[in-house]
Amino acid sequence: MATVELKNLRKTYLTEEIIKGISLSIEEREFVVFVGPSGCGKSTLLRMIAGLEDITSGDLLIDGHRMNDVEPGKRGLAMVFQSYALYPHMNVYKNMEFGLKLSGMPEAERRAKIEHVARTLQLEPYLNHKPGQLSGGQRQRVAIGRAIVRNPKVFLFDEPLSNLDAALRGQMRVELSALHRKLGATTIYVTHDQVEAMTMADKIVVLQKGVVEQIGSPLELYHHPRNLFVARFIGSPPMNFFSAIFQGGDAAGSSVQLRDGSSLYVPVTSPGLLPGTKVTVGIRPEHVELASSGPNSGVVEVIERLGAITLVHVRMPDGEIIVVQTDGAALTDVDTRVSLTLPPHNCHLFAPDGLAFEACHRHPLAA
Amino acid sequence: MALKTKTSTRIGVTILGWGIALWLFFPIFWMILTSFKSEVQAISTPPKLFFMPTLSSYAEVFERASYWHFALNTVIVSVGATAIAIALAVPAAYSMAFIPSKRTRGTLLWMLSTRMLPPVGVLVPIYLLARNTHLLDTCTGLVIVDMLTNLPIIVWMLYTFFREVPAPILEAGRMDGATRWQEMTMVLLPLALPGIASTALLSLILCWNEAFWSLNLTSSHAAPLTAFIASFSSPEGLFFGKLSAASTLAVAPILIFGWISQKQLVRGLTFGAVK
Ligand SMILES: Nc1ncnc2c1ncn2[C@@H]1O[C@H](COP(=O)(O)OP(=O)(O)OP(=O)(O)O)[C@@H](O)[C@H]1O
Numbered sequence A: 001m002a003t004v005e006l007k008n009l010r011k012t013y014l015t016e017e018i019i020k021g022i023s024l025s026i027e028e029r030e031f032v033v034f035v036g037p038s039g040c041g042k043s044t045l046l047r048m049i050a051g052l053e054d055i056t057s058g059d060l061l062i063d064g065h066r067m068n069d070v071e072p073g074k075r076g077l078a079m080v081f082q083s084y085a086l087y088p089h090m091n092v093y094k095n096m097e098f099g100l101k102l103s104g105m106p107e108a109e110r111r112a113k114i115e116h117v118a119r120t121l122q123l124e125p126y127l128n129h130k131p132g133q134l135s136g137g138q139r140q141r142v143a144i145g146r147a148i149v150r151n152p153k154v155f156l157f158d159e160p161l162s163n164l165d166a167a168l169r170g171q172m173r174v175e176l177s178a179l180h181r182k183l184g185a186t187t188i189y190v191t192h193d194q195v196e197a198m199t200m201a202d203k204i205v206v207l208q209k210g211v212v213e214q215i216g217s218p219l220e221l222y223h224h225p226r227n228l229f230v231a232r233f234i235g236s237p238p239m240n241f242f243s244a245i246f247q248g249g250d251a252a253g254s255s256v257q258l259r260d261g262s263s264l265y266v267p268v269t270s271p272g273l274l275p276g277t278k279v280t281v282g283i284r285p286e287h288v289e290l291a292s293s294g295p296n297s298g299v300v301e302v303i304e305r306l307g308a309i310t311l312v313h314v315r316m317p318d319g320e321i322i323v324v325q326t327d328g329a330a331l332t333d334v335d336t337r338v339s340l341t342l343p344p345h346n347c348h349l350f351a352p353d354g355l356a357f358e359a360c361h362r363h364p365l366a367a
Numbered sequence B: 001m002a003l004k005t006k007t008s009t010r011i012g013v014t015i016l017g018w019g020i021a022l023w024l025f026f027p028i029f030w031m032i033l034t035s036f037k038s039e040v041q042a043i044s045t046p047p048k049l050f051f052m053p054t055l056s057s058y059a060e061v062f063e064r065a066s067y068w069h070f071a072l073n074t075v076i077v078s079v080g081a082t083a084i085a086i087a088l089a090v091p092a093a094y095s096m097a098f099i100p101s102k103r104t105r106g107t108l109l110w111m112l113s114t115r116m117l118p119p120v121g122v123l124v125p126i127y128l129l130a131r132n133t134h135l136l137d138t139c140t141g142l143v144i145v146d147m148l149t150n151l152p153i154i155v156w157m158l159y160t161f162f163r164e165v166p167a168p169i170l171e172a173g174r175m176d177g178a179t180r181w182q183e184m185t186m187v188l189l190p191l192a193l194p195g196i197a198s199t200a201l202l203s204l205i206l207c208w209n210e211a212f213w214s215l216n217l218t219s220s221h222a223a224p225l226t227a228f229i230a231s232f233s234s235p236e237g238l239f240f241g242k243l244s245a246a247s248t249l250a251v252a253p254i255l256i257f258g259w260i261s262q263k264q265l266v267r268g269l270t271f272g273a274v275k
């Protein structure tokens, strides 16, 4: 098992810088997920680690050894591609055997390994099938099997589940997590599915436009997003935002004035802002509470009933929509007037530059 | 209604297809027909469609020239030129398709542009080069010239076939520890085999029928079948029966070979569609 370290990695295509200085340490056995919007450079970064893209500058260390100029096949990595990228002209057995053969492993040892992996992944009945004869899920298993047999120090996955249907994706997600626990290999996983990121990761790296926005455990990102981008990106449905005026702060919290004139005292430290500055308040739909009367009232515009939960879209007097998540049996109706309660300890404040005010108390699960 | 239109369209297309096929095949058909006529029948007007076939033209052709000598030269030259061209074109097309640079596009266009030059434009320099390197009237000389004239087309065709192969498959090979060479030979080539086969077949046909350089750079020792045909067209006036027999003999092998491998050819040329 291995550690991976990125030191100020950069990548330039022609004149455009795609990866703008990324530093990151990945511990042994850690499951790290890269998330970010499309085009932010996740795949490029993964491919730089794999050796499929040149590193323009910076250092890539695997187990402490500089790997910038080492051939992809010699870095001790295995990669699973989004399109599976199985060898179409080889059957499942040969697909898994290819890398072992190249490494000069004796025939008997190869066979034993492949059979073992095929058993683990329930691929035994298909060893003689060509990839074209397999379903998407089976192909994905073969791709994973091909990675596992090589016994790599680090697994790289580039959106491996995105071509599967929702049910299969859920099942494979669980299988992959179980596999990771069993093999204990360091894993780097690229996805833009935040359920995958939240459920599988030990550590999430949020990327935007080639820079790291935040690195942390899933719950750390959820409870303590470092800035507006991460706050908006992590969590579904996304966090609600509205503007407010900063009034002042002390050691125990900061107070802001909302649009309707009411004020809110949030337990976050203010980073030396002048009173009167415009700030952004953020609160997740699952933290807003509905009341029939009180301040912060608005009109229900849309109701989405998902069974277990209900999403209520409330239009506020200033025109903004706030989404509230309540339980599935909520009796609220469209066009009725409701009031919103904003529990202060669940509110986030963001300075004009987008950075979050630091919470006075860390969430116990995100210490 | 829609069905009716469809049927009539289909009949129209079928007739058109047959028409074009017959139009293309007619010269070959007439050549073969004429080769079985006597010289008198061959030039009779109106031309005869039904007649008593004779092998006299073939007998005379075999008597006057050694067919096998010419045929052997053609086989050596076409196979040699094709083999070398493919061997050179595969790595070239591989790097253009999978490791493109800013200049790849331009290089490809430039290569193709050399095909637009009329060969006669470089006749003198090439003739002199061949003479000074003692390659006149040698198979080696003809192999080099044929190989070089076909190389641009072969690189282009292989390039388009290789572009059909998804890059991640090759990258998976590299992750599995394959060197560039192994990636090319063990992953790419098996996948692009139909395309390579049809490219080779095309090159073979082009070399087989190549006349300009054969006639100008060879005289006897290395003369291929195109020179064999030409030898029946000039000296004592035209004898259509013998000329047709010689032509039929010259094209028969490649025609039969092409016929046998046409399934492969079609598969290669529609590679992208059936992937
Ligand atoms: N070969 C290339 N040449 C030039 N630009 C490239 C190249 N490959 C990627 N890019 C650019 O780099 C940026 C990052 O691409 P990348 O594929 O890493 O994004 P991504 O985060 O994986 O997106 P997605 O979620 O859509 O897969 C994109 O803006 C893309 O246009």
Ligand SMILES: [Mg+2]
Pocket: A042, A043, A044
């Ligand atoms: Mg990507």
